[in-house]
Amino acid sequence: MAKKVAFLQGNEAAAQGALYAGCTFFGGYPITPSTEVAEVMSAELPKIGGKFIQMEDEIAAMAAVIGASLTGAKSLTATSGPGLSLKQELIGYACIAETPVVIYNVMRGGPSTGMPTGPSQSDVMCAKWGTHGDHPAICLVPASVQEIFEETVRAFNLAEKYRTPVMVMPDEIGAHMRERIVFPEPGELEVINRTAPSVSPAEYKPYDTKFGDVPPLAAFGSDYRFHVTGLNKAEDGFPTTKATLVQAEEERQIRKVDANIDDIVTFEEYMLDDAEVAIVAFGSTSRSARFAVNEARKQGIKAGLFRIKTFWPFPDKQIAALAGKVKAFITPEMNLGMCTGEVKRCVEGKASVTGIFRVDGEPINPGQILEMIKEVK
Amino acid sequence: MAFDYDKYIRPGKLPHIWCPGCGHGIVMKGLIRAIDTCGLEKNNTAIVSGIGCASRLPGYLDFCTLHTAHGRAAAFATGVKMAKPEMNVILVGGDGDGTAIGGNHFIHACRRNIDMTYIIMNNNIYGMTGGQFSPCTPTGAKASTTPYGNPDPAFDIAKLAIGAGATFVARGTAYHATQIDKLITEAIQHKGFSVVEILDDCPTTYGRRNKFKSVIEMMNRLKDVAVPVKAAEKMTAEQLQGKILTGVLYKEERPNYTDEYAKVIARAK
Numbered sequence: 001m002a003k004k005v006a007f008l009q010g011n012e013a014a015a016q017g018a019l020y021a022g023c024t025f026f027g028g029y030p031i032t033p034s035t036e037v038a039e040v041m042s043a044e045l046p047k048i049g050g051k052f053i054q055m056e057d058e059i060a061a062m063a064a065v066i067g068a069s070l071t072g073a074k075s076l077t078a079t080s081g082p083g084l085s086l087k088q089e090l091i092g093y094a095c096i097a098e099t100p101v102v103i104y105n106v107m108r109g110g111p112s113t114g115m116p117t118g119p120s121q122s123d124v125m126c127a128k129w130g131t132h133g134d135h136p137a138i139c140l141v142p143a144s145v146q147e148i149f150e151e152t153v154r155a156f157n158l159a160e161k162y163r164t165p166v167m168v169m170p171d172e173i174g175a176h177m178r179e180r181i182v183f184p185e186p187g188e189l190e191v192i193n194r195t196a197p198s199v200s201p202a203e204y205k206p207y208d209t210k211f212g213d214v215p216p217l218a219a220f221g222s223d224y225r226f227h228v229t230g231l232n233k234a235e236d237g238f239p240t241t242k243a244t245l246v247q248a249e250e251e252r253q254i255r256k257v258d259a260n261i262d263d264i265v266t267f268e269e270y271m272l273d274d275a276e277v278a279i280v281a282f283g284s285t286s287r288s289a290r291f292a293v294n295e296a297r298k299q300g301i302k303a304g305l306f307r308i309k310t311f312w313p314f315p316d317k318q319i320a321a322l323a324g325k326v327k328a329f330i331t332p333e334m335n336l337g338m339c340t341g342e343v344k345r346c347v348e349g350k351a352s353v354t355g356i357f358r359v360d361g362e363p364i365n366p367g368q369i370l371e372m373i374k375e376v377k
Numbered sequence: 378m379a380f381d382y383d384k385y386i387r388p389g390k391l392p393h394i395w396c397p398g399c400g401h402g403i404v405m406k407g408l409i410r411a412i413d414t415c416g417l418e419k420n421n422t423a424i425v426s427g428i429g430c431a432s433r434l435p436g437y438l439d440f441c442t443l444h445t446a447h448g449r450a451a452a453f454a455t456g457v458k459m460a461k462p463e464m465n466v467i468l469v470g471g472d473g474d475g476t477a478i479g480g481n482h483f484i485h486a487c488r489r490n491i492d493m494t495y496i497i498m499n500n501n502i503y504g505m506t507g508g509q510f511s512p513c514t515p516t517g518a519k520a521s522t523t524p525y526g527n528p529d530p531a532f533d534i535a536k537l538a539i540g541a542g543a544t545f546v547a548r549g550t551a552y553h554a555t556q557i558d559k560l561i562t563e564a565i566q567h568k569g570f571s572v573v574e575i576l577d578d579c580p581t582t583y584g585r586r587n588k589f590k591s592v593i594e595m596m597n598r599l600k601d602v603a604v605p606v607k608a609a610e611k612m613t614a615e616q617l618q619g620k621i622l623t624g625v626l627y628k629e630e631r632p633n634y635t636d637e638y639a640k641v642i643a644r645a646k
Contacts, residue, residue, distance in 0.1 A: 025460050046645035051459045051638065056485035060452035063445065063482075067425075067456025070443065071464070075456075093446050220423050220441040221461045227387075227436055229444035230428075238390070238436060239444075 004183040010148045010175040011078075014104050014168065015040035017152030018076045020184065021191055023102070024050035025073040027064030029057055029083060032116040033172045034106040037078035058086035065101045066094050070228060072194065072219030074156055078104040080172075081123055082113060084130065091165050092131035093230045095253065098207065098217070100159035100194065103167045104152065106175040107283075107334075109361055118361030119172035121283055122335035127167050128312045134250055136257035138264060139167040139312035141282040145179045150189065151309070157192035158264060162256045163214050169311070171334060173284035173363055197224060206237040207249070213256050261313050268307040269318075271297065275304030277373050278326040280319065280343050282308040285332050285364050292369035303373050308339070319346035328376040332356035332364045352376060385409045385419075387439045394433050398584075398592030400551025400577040401431050404498050407549075407557025407575075408469070409438070414562045415465075422465040425454040427479055430505045431471035431498040431577075448479030451486040451495065458493055462635035465565065466492075472499040473511035476532050480512070487541035490569045491634035496561060497534055497572065498551075500579040508582025519586040538572040539627045545571035546627040551578060552599035553623065563625060569633045576603070576621065 008016070015037050018026075026041035042052045051068070055061040058079055065075035079087060084105045094101050107123045109115030127139040138158050142151040148170055155166040197204050197216040206226045208215045215235075218224030231239035232246045240246065257264065271293055272278060281289040286307045296303035306322060308315060319342075323329075328351055331340040340355035347353055354376055358364050386409075395401045412422070422440045426432035428447035435442035441464075445453040450468045458466045475483050475497045486493065502520060503509040510520035512532045520527060538546045545567040547560040557575060564571035578584065578595040589595045606624040609617060 025456070027456060027459075043645070046638075046642040049642055049646075053455065053459050053638075055452060055455070056481050059449065060455070060482055060485070063449045063452030064456030064459065067443070067453040067458075068460035069456075070441075071457055071460040073460045075460075089446055090449065220443075220457060221421060221464045223420055225420060225439060225441050227442045227444070229436070230446050231444070 003185065006181050006183065007178055008145055008181045009036060009178045010145050010170055011036035011106070012040050013145045013149040013181055014078070014152045015044065016183070017149035018102065018156065019044055019048070020149070020189065021074060021153040021156035022193070023074045023076045023156065024048070025065065025068035025075040026052045026077065027055050027061040027068065027075065028077050029055055029061045029079070031058070031080045031083045033108055033175055034078040034080045034104065037104055041076070058083040059089060062087040062090035066090060066097070066099050069099050069101050070220050072222070074100070074160070076102045076104060080106045080108050081110040084123055084126055088130040092133060092135060094165040095131065095135035096230055096232070097228050098163040098253070099165070100163055101165045102152070102155045102159050103165055105167055105169045107169055107171045109359065115361045117172070119284065119363060120334050120359065121171050121285065122338065122359065123169060124311050124335070125338050127169060134254060136162070136164050136254055137312040138162070138164065138257060139169055139310070141308060141311045142168065142170050142174060143283050143286050143307065144174065145177060146181050148174060149181060153189050153191065157190060160192050160194045161214070162260065163217055164256060171283040201225065205235045207233060207235045209235060209252065213252050213259065257313055264310060265313055265315050266309040267315050267318055268309060270305040270307065272304035272306060272322065274302050275325070276302045276327045277330060277377050278304050278306055278322050278328070279330045279332065279369060279373070280306045280308065280339065281332050282311060282339065285334060288364050288366045289332060289369055291366035292373060295366065295370050296373045301373055301377050314342050314346070316346045319343055320348070323347040323350040326351055329353040330356065330369065330372050330376060332369050334358050334364065380410060382406060382409055385412065385439055386437055390437045393437055395430060396581045398578065398580040398595070399430070400500070400575070401434065401498055403551045403554050404496065404557060404575050404577065405434050405437065407554065408467070408496060408561055410558035411561035411565060414558065415565045417465045417565070421463065422467065423454070423457050424467045424469065425450045425457065426468065427470045427474035429471040429474045429503070431469060432474055434469045448474050448477070449482060450474070451479060451482035454493055455486060455489070455491055458491055458635060459638070462639070467565070468493060468495040470497060471504070472497060472501065472513035472534065473503040476512045476534060476537065484537070484541035487538050487543035487570050487572070489634040490542060490544050490631050492568055492570065494561065494564045494571045494573065497574045498577045499534060499574050500577040500583060502579050502583040504579045504582050508586060521582070534574045535572070535626050543572045543627070544569035544629045544631050545625070547572070547625045548574045548576065548621070548623045550576040550599040550603050550623060552596045553603060556623070560625070567628070569631060
């Protein structure tokens, strides 16, 4: 049987991806340019007995999805820059309480209200450093409508697998662009569900490291009763200020991601085998970069593309390896150097790193990148 | 036979953090008696709080307990209730948590009439941070951030709840201990968003700054200002000057949010 094909907008694909992953709860607040996710979820969730709620503000939406997740529901919220700023308080809560949730954030211009309908890639640092305190961060940066669907599914998988909030962050171009999408059949993409506790309710501890760095999370309203807090907690979930316990808990939370980087980090290498110039790009900018690489190759220039699919954790290892092979890096991005700084950190001076930055609400076009390739080659 | 509170207290979690003379423990016992009267199942009951002294209450109780962020209890609880409407959801917290930083979530929970019970312990002060004025600190009162007297007018929590659409609003005091469980029982049994304000005392950060010589004096104030709604009907405006009405202040039947959403699901299917 032929697969179902559609002509979809990125935001619509995100909603469809969430449903494919088994999302049954959406809590949101209207914000351009992500609102279509809420609109689709408001129509689709009740059909499957799921719940949609439009909350009174962005913080409340974040709170609602954490609350819902604690009852066992796979939960999604969608927002954009200013909303992401507001949600940071409770993104930190989800990190420390180790509650799986997916935050779909469409990157528009900023800071503040910025350019609500203009594309940007300037939320990537906010995704990692936005909430206070040490905490893990997973952030996926899809570049096409198909990939927004697939990466939303993967975001739910990672959230459930590692008991942590996961962000999916297309730029506004990806979110509002319409293109062909082939829907995966049920079962075709992996869908990971939360590990249920294997011990009796009496023995259950919500952060029991006997089960490794990611202890099973029971659901409110099941046979298990437990306590959840935003305070530093011991294995039993109750607050503690005992130095050794707090240190161990904090380190474990970071380790959940750091020790599993190879499982989490995804990327695409395009024409890099013999490349002398490597473009490191993500989101819609990577599409311009690919075009530029093709053009450069036609002109005999050995250019390639390293496309970041997982921005956090950053593909340190891969960029460092590339630094030993290429002469120059070019980092086009719709911000003033956020990815560039990370690439420089990984390259450690072994090759030149030149950024192309646009924050004027216009996409970076292939011509701009091609010119730079010629300049640095 | 004496009431067995231990049945609902988490083993090993007492003593609590509250200061001697604080009324929060009285409210907790009232809540426990109400839960017992209503026969709520432990596994099927979530107790949700924000941040502050009063918000530490859920940790002592043997239910599904969620100690959230400052002011956010109602928003978290809304997620719990929406996702699992069959659960009983009870919110607890203080006046600063609920009406300042949590004010927006509070009024919208009232508006939605979502079937949850919110117990606000109003001690007129931010206790945990050392006694700064809250939206419920009386005008003129001293707090650590109103050394010359509070210039702000105070919220009337009950009026705020009624105005915002809560369908059950009651008020009691920490002095009238035996009334607390009756009010909370009625609130839990009410279908819709119910608010129970308990006038409370903070001898440590409010009393000592406002010329209360003892906890007894603070408790006597609660006793003196409280007038049951029934009694108030027979009193003149002059007699009611400076008094605070207690008892069930407002009650109406109105469709609640999760029932209405069940209809949305039926329509969508």
